[in-house]
Amino acid sequence: MAKKNRMNTAQRKQLRNKENEYIEELNKRTQEYDPKLQRATFFKDLPLCRNVLKGLSASAFVKLTAIQRESIPVSLQGHDVLAAAKTGSGKTLAFLVPVLEKLYRERWTEFDGLGALIISPTRELAMQIYEVLVKVGSQCSFSAGLVIGGKDVKYESERISKINILIGTPGRILQHLDQAVGLNASNLQMLVLDEADRCLDMGFKKTLDAIVGNLPPMRQTLLFSATQSASLADLARLSLTDYKNIGTLETGSGQQVGAANPATPDTLQQYYIDVSLPDKLDILFSFIKSHLKSKMIVFLSSGKQVHFIYETFRKMQPGISLMHLHGRQKQTARTDTLDKFVRAQQVCLFATDVVARGIDFPAVDWVVQVDCPEDADTYIHRVGRSARYGKKGKALIMLTPQEMDPFLSRLKTKKIEPEKLNIKQSKKKSIKPQLQSLLFKDPELKYLAQKAFISYIRSIYVQKDKEVFKFNEIPTEEFANSLGLPGAPKIKIKGMKAITRAKELKNSPRSLLNLAKTNEMGELEEESKPVRTKYDKMFGRKNQTVLSEHYMNITKHQTAEDDEDDFMTVKRTNHILNEQELPQLVVPTSKRGQKKALSKKASLAAKGNPTKMVFDDDGNSHPVYELEDEEDFQMRGSAESQKREFLKKETDVLSKGDKIDKQVAKERDKKRRERGSKHLEERWRRTCPGSEEPAVILGTGDLDLDMNAADESDREEPARKSRKKSNFKSAESPEEDNNAIEVEEPQTLEDLESLTARLIQG
Numbered sequence: 001m002a003k004k005n006r007m008n009t010a011q012r013k014q015l016r017n018k019e020n021e022y023i024e025e026l027n028k029r030t031q032e033y034d035p036k037l038q039r040a041t042f043f044k045d046l047p048l049c050r051n052v053l054k055g056l057s058a059s060a061f062v063k064l065t066a067i068q069r070e071s072i073p074v075s076l077q078g079h080d081v082l083a084a085a086k087t088g089s090g091k092t093l094a095f096l097v098p099v100l101e102k103l104y105r106e107r108w109t110e111f112d113g114l115g116a117l118i119i120s121p122t123r124e125l126a127m128q129i130y131e132v133l134v135k136v137g138s139q140c141s142f143s144a145g146l147v148i149g150g151k152d153v154k155y156e157s158e159r160i161s162k163i164n165i166l167i168g169t170p171g172r173i174l175q176h177l178d179q180a181v182g183l184n185a186s187n188l189q190m191l192v193l194d195e196a197d198r199c200l201d202m203g204f205k206k207t208l209d210a211i212v213g214n215l216p217p218m219r220q221t222l223l224f225s226a227t228q229s230a231s232l233a234d235l236a237r238l239s240l241t242d243y244k245n246i247g248t249l250e251t252g253s254g255q256q257v258g259a260a261n262p263a264t265p266d267t268l269q270q271y272y273i274d275v276s277l278p279d280k281l282d283i284l285f286s287f288i289k290s291h292l293k294s295k296m297i298v299f300l301s302s303g304k305q306v307h308f309i310y311e312t313f314r315k316m317q318p319g320i321s322l323m324h325l326h327g328r329q330k331q332t333a334r335t336d337t338l339d340k341f342v343r344a345q346q347v348c349l350f351a352t353d354v355v356a357r358g359i360d361f362p363a364v365d366w367v368v369q370v371d372c373p374e375d376a377d378t379y380i381h382r383v384g385r386s387a388r389y390g391k392k393g394k395a396l397i398m399l400t401p402q403e404m405d406p407f408l409s410r411l412k413t414k415k416i417e418p419e420k421l422n423i424k425q426s427k428k429k430s431i432k433p434q435l436q437s438l439l440f441k442d443p444e445l446k447y448l449a450q451k452a453f454i455s456y457i458r459s460i461y462v463q464k465d466k467e468v469f470k471f472n473e474i475p476t477e478e479f480a481n482s483l484g485l486p487g488a489p490k491i492k493i494k495g496m497k498a499i500t501r502a503k504e505l506k507n508s509p510r511s512l513l514n515l516a517k518t519n520e521m522g523e524l525e526e527e528s529k530p531v532r533t534k535y536d537k538m539f540g541r542k543n544q545t546v547l548s549e550h551y552m553n554i555t556k557h558q559t560a561e562d563d564e565d566d567f568m569t570v571k572r573t574n575h576i577l578n579e580q581e582l583p584q585l586v587v588p589t590s591k592r593g594q595k596k597a598l599s600k601k602a603s604l605a606a607k608g609n610p611t612k613m614v615f616d617d618d619g620n621s622h623p624v625y626e627l628e629d630e631e632d633f634q635m636r637g638s639a640e641s642q643k644r645e646f647l648k649k650e651t652d653v654l655s656k657g658d659k660i661d662k663q664v665a666k667e668r669d670k671k672r673r674e675r676g677s678k679h680l681e682e683r684w685r686r687t688c689p690g691s692e693e694p695a696v697i698l699g700t701g702d703l704d705l706d707m708n709a710a711d712e713s714d715r716e717e718p719a720r721k722s723r724k725k726s727n728f729k730s731a732e733s734p735e736e737d738n739n740a741i742e743v744e745e746p747q748t749l750e751d752l753e754s755l756t757a758r759l760i761q762g
């Protein structure tokens, strides 16, 4: 059978000829294609091979977007391309389709090695491109690989030699090009740089130059971005030859617009609010609480702020599922969060710019920028996470009075004019007391708050645009208070001599003037009289474990997270612990020492073997087992009869106890059930006055009660409809309800958490 199916040489030759003819014809159609005359609407109108067309239609990509219509034919004709198109307009396919076509037309096989290299600035974006490639290229026979760091280089190196299309981040790609025996780029046909200007912003210029230096000059190069900058033009000059500039700014739905139009989609509603820095967290918390049914991304300027806000808001339970994502998390956690965020419908993700560009999140309702982005381009990329591919979306940016005018004018140069939103005073609620109390109870949270404070100050200091970011005008004390801190942490700034050279500090608030008191090394002088706050006293009262662990944290600063604080650190002169107030203890200074000291096993071993004693009614101690006088024992009967008697007595005691236990458990269950239904009824009455009974109850916040409620509901028919009418009041649109709003059936655990949290909140 197998023999029958096998082709002979002649047949194989015939097939190859046929395929060559097909490719020749494709190439001819491609060269004859004139984008101006033949304005294709569908992918099938373009000169694409059948396998790519099949892959596209299997992934439901049928109609072209404008950037695809404009750039694919030009790329197919072999030109270098510099393309800019709005966020969410379909740039990924605009370069993946030509990559697949090119390799197909070159009849690329696994033995030809690396044929195309796609570089992306972030791991998340690289993974996303890889996923799209795997879908669209499903009918092609190329191998594809992803190298993004966070994985074992050796593992990657061993597999890399057989890869035809490699996607990765700049650093990791260069690492492989430099050291991998297997990676040979000498045959490379195509280089793609996605979010090329972001690669440059992130300081990858040298890495990119080094990568390009490793590649053959005869390759084709495509640069894609949603924004065009001067540095991008420089890169284009260096790495592209005789390139076509495709600068269409278009909407995701494929409608083309002129260059005079803004770089953001028309379907995106953009707003700004004028808010002082110390009020930002109050506003953010209120915003989240009034948009519980939304999917939103909240952008902050550093991972430490993300971490702090995530941890504290989580404790304050705004009523929606919260997530956080920043570059210092482990890759597995980042991937996991992204995956959950993509699938959830009602969720709030706190993030840094690690997800600002390129990541395709479906159906994001709101992008909230708590911290002002470094420039208008970053603004465009951040808001571009919403309103993708012609869908609707909203964006809100919080601007401080110092940032407002200059930043709005930066946006105006890009034809972006967000609308001003006023904050309803009735909706504003201060969360400072809650934050203060959280920080008071938990030294770790206080530590996070200090780090968040410093990283914010640092982020302002390092900004290039000094008209927007006025370091000297930061209300440091009020800002620290708004994070729940008793005062602004003292900070040590290295290399800040320029600041001490007065002019800039002339009008600075007192706290910032302290920064001027630096020594020749640029460090702040020690404070002579440290002020002890109530928090410091609290540290003194903490037990040994908490103290030693926390003490390690605040004194050592050796964690990976702290690397970036090299030039600004908490100067804890005001947190010196008074030795007399501390319990007698030795805090081990090495990690191993600390571990050993806390080890139960080690301390038990040090005490020797214990002896168990019992106490009689008079309070005298005896060993547990004492031998009785033999004569006394024999007087009470034979050993066998005594044993039987003993067993009977103990069995009676046990069975009596058993009966009592059962009775007690029964009564407790009864009471719990009563308490459970009373609690639910009460909450229901509170939430929906006047209505009869709830349609959806997912939890009460009390595990015991939940268990009872679940027991009861288990007996009922499970909900079948995807949408249910509920009489819960909508936090988003209180006026709409008529006592009835739609409740989406939760799709993921996060949705379920959000819904449950909302119900708990009432």
Ligand SMILES: Nc1ncnc2c1ncn2[C@@H]1O[C@H](COP(=O)(O)OP(=O)(O)OP(=O)(O)O)[C@@H](O)[C@H]1O
Residues within 6 Å of the ligand: 060, 061, 062, 063, 064, 065, 068, 085, 086, 087, 088, 089, 090, 091, 092, 093, 225, 226, 357, 358, 359, 360, 384, 385, 388, 389
């Ligand atoms: N031709 C098409 N038909 C249908 N959907 C498409 C098409 N092209 C792209 N999309 C969808 O549009 C969304 C945005 O596409 P993509 O991520 O490529 O945008 P982008 O221009 O790269 O955005 P950004 O600048 O933010 O990276 C994706 O969900 C993608 O699946």
